[in-house]
Amino acid sequence: MNIGTLLAIVFMVGGLFFFTTATIGLLRFPDFFTRLHATGKGDTLAVLLFLIGFFLYEGFTITGLKIVFIAVFMFLAQPTATHALSRAGLRCGVIPWMKKGDTK
Amino acid sequence: MDIFFLVMGMGLCILVLFVLYRVVYGPGVFNRVAALSAIGNKTLIILLIMGFVYHRVEMFIDISMVYALLNFIGTIAASKYLEMEGSIV
Amino acid sequence: MIKPSDDIIIKTLARVLAPFILLYALYVIMHGHHSPGGGFQGGVIMGASLVLLAITHGLKETQKRMSEKSVAIFSSLGVLIYAGIGVLCLILLGNFLDYSKLAKLLNVPLAQARSLGILGVEIGVGLAVMAVMFSIFYNIAMGGKRSEKDNR
Numbered sequence: 001m002n003i004g005t006l007l008a009i010v011f012m013v014g015g016l017f018f019f020t021t022a023t024i025g026l027l028r029f030p031d032f033f034t035r036l037h038a039t040g041k042g043d044t045l046a047v048l049l050f051l052i053g054f055f056l057y058e059g060f061t062i063t064g065l066k067i068v069f070i071a072v073f074m075f076l077a078q079p080t081a082t083h084a085l086s087r088a089g090l091r092c093g094v095i096p097w098m099k100k101g102d103t104k
Numbered sequence: 105m106d107i108f109f110l111v112m113g114m115g116l117c118i119l120v121l122f123v124l125y126r127v128v129y130g131p132g133v134f135n136r137v138a139a140l141s142a143i144g145n146k147t148l149i150i151l152l153i154m155g156f157v158y159h160r161v162e163m164f165i166d167i168s169m170v171y172a173l174l175n176f177i178g179t180i181a182a183s184k185y186l187e188m189e190g191s192i193v
Numbered sequence: 194m195i196k197p198s199d200d201i202i203i204k205t206l207a208r209v210l211a212p213f214i215l216l217y218a219l220y221v222i223m224h225g226h227h228s229p230g231g232g233f234q235g236g237v238i239m240g241a242s243l244v245l246l247a248i249t250h251g252l253k254e255t256q257k258r259m260s261e262k263s264v265a266i267f268s269s270l271g272v273l274i275y276a277g278i279g280v281l282c283l284i285l286l287g288n289f290l291d292y293s294k295l296a297k298l299l300n301v302p303l304a305q306a307r308s309l310g311i312l313g314v315e316i317g318v319g320l321a322v323m324a325v326m327f328s329i330f331y332n333i334a335m336g337g338k339r340s341e342k343d344n345r
Contacts, residue, residue, distance in 0.1 A: 009108065016115055019146065023119045026126055026142060032134050035126075039142045050149050058161070066165050067152075073210075074172060080206045081141060081179040087200060088183040089134050166221065166228050170238065173214065177245050184198060184248055 004056050011053030018046035031097035032089055040082030047074050106157060113153045120146050137182050144175035195334055197251030207249040214242040222319045226308070232315035236322025243327045252334060261331070264324045271321025278313050290314075 022042025029035045051071040058064040123146070126139040148168050155164030198204065222235030247255040279290045287294035292310030296303050 005105070012108075012112060015149075016112060019116065019119055022142070023122050026123060026139065032132070032138070035135065036138055039138055043142055043145045047145055047149060050152075054152060054156075057156075063161050063165060066169070070165070070169050070172060073169070076206065076210070077172070077176040078145070080203060081176055081183075084180050084183040084200070084203055085134070085138060085141075088187040091187050092134075094132070094134060163228060166224075166230060169217070170221075170234075173217075173238070173241065177241055177248075180203065180245070181248055184195075187198075188196070 004059065008053045008057040011049050011056065015046045015049035015053060018042050018049065022046060032094050033086065033096055036082060036086055036089075040079065044074065044078045047071075047078070109153050109157050113150055113157070116146050116150050116153070120150075133186065137179065137186075141175065141179050144171070144178075148172055148175075195247060195252045197254065198249055203249050207245055211242050211246055214245070215239060218242070218319075222315055223312070225315050226311070232318030233322055235315075236319040237326060239319065239323040240326025240330075243323070244330050247327075247330065247334075252331070256331075259327065261328075264328050264331075268321050268324035268328070271317045271319070271324065274317030274320070275314055278310060278317075282310075 019042070022038050025038030025042060026035050029038055048071055051067055051074070055064045055067045055071075058067065120143055123139050123142050127136050127143070130136045130139060148171055151164055151168045151171065152161070155161040155168075218235045218238035221230040221238060222232060225231035225235075243255065243259060246258075278292075281298075282291045282294050283289050285294040285298065290310075292307040293303055295310055296306035299306060299309065301309070
């Protein structure tokens, strides 16, 4: 149980925490755009934390470097997919949720 | 260390079941597409955890990279199709 | 006819990512006997990168880079490589696709000749699958018409 394994466990528990909060947000938020906030940001951060934890567990082997490649790809691709989805939602006329008594 | 990975995997599977509620009951198609993207993210991590449990990570890394790729392309294709209001031509 | 998307973020990212996806597909073809992969899987990933370019930049722009003539040439080239290696083994007094006869031609040991034979066949399969995937996507997107002139 060296220091690398302990750090990996810390990162993975943090990743699981962010996955849980993203799922709770997806279930309880009132509107499509707010749910997209929850799943677009929370899921991406959780996946990145998990992949860093895996890399610290494996060490500097070929497998570890491939995990870093997956992390870089997810960091670039996942926010783009969220952006494309929100643009499509805006174009198709999904009505945002507003508080009662708000006119903006 | 195996017990730790197994607990993580089971926790993620339970989270996938919770997101499945939004796939079934989401009013409209946009909520369903967003929830499918979330399921794809969790599946990617479950694949890697299974690689660690079986002590053969080299087999599972290529598969998870391809799955991340296909999830990304699928979400962009679905959003493009919905933007054109149901027709591509 | 798929119109190009008018968003600069998606277009830039598709343009940046497409060469790396092709490189990864080549890696999957080459490592077919070590890890999950092989000819067909690598060909599908190459086709997926072309589909990504067609969705984000419009079908006309993608056709300038990979026209219908190139697609036909690639698919025929893939089958030619596959059958060519088989007939080459036939000429060298063996059975069809009997890679052990290639050892005399390439001056390598017997096991390595078999491995190189399988690698050549996988490359042929990958090229053919990529061409056919893009051709199927193009035909379904055009809705059965041959070109844009038929719309009138």
